[in-house]
Structures are given as structure tokens and as C-alpha cells.
Amino acid sequence: MAVRRKEVRSVVVLYPKGDFFGDDETDELQMAIMDEAAGGNLRLILNLAECHSLNSIAIGVVMRGFANYRSRNGE
Numbered sequence: 001m002a003v004r005r006k007e008v009r010s011v012v013v014l015y016p017k018g019d020f021f022g023d024d025e026t027d028e029l030q031m032a033i034m035d036e037a038a039g040g041n042l043r044l045i046l047n048l049a050e051c052h053s054l055n056s057i058a059i060g061v062v063m064r065g066f067a068n069y070r071s072r073n074g075e
Helices: 024-038 056-071
Strands: 003-008 011-016 019-021 043-046 051-054
Touching: 003 024, 011 019, 011 024, 011 056, 019 056, 024 043, 024 056, 043 056
Parallel strands: 011 043, 019 051
Antiparallel strands: 003 011
């Protein structure tokens, strides 16, 4: 698993680990973000401390998640 999850009160923290180059690990990151959004979560943190690199596809996934949260008045 490339993305670990932790919940602290109303804030969900996702911990992507490794390299994200648009393959299965990037799909897993997108699913993790969108699953939280679909569940109604409005407060999400991506802790990228253990993420070594992201290509443009993975950055796009993060930006779509950001746009999703902003459109729902999330942060």
C-alpha cells in the first residue's frame, strides 16, 4: 500500500509513501483522496514527508483533489 491513512478528530491525514509516476500507486492516491471526499470529509492533509517524487500525473491527482475540496468549502 502506497498511502497510509490516519484520522485525528475531524481531520484525515493521508501519508503517501514512495514514488508516484502515474501507475497503480498514483491510482491508489487518487482513490484515497476521492474516497475521503465521497465520504463527506471536509478537512484533509497530505503529509508528503515520505513521498520521494511525483510526476505531472500525480500532481494533477493532488490538484483535482484540492479543487474538489475547495468546491465543497473544504480545506
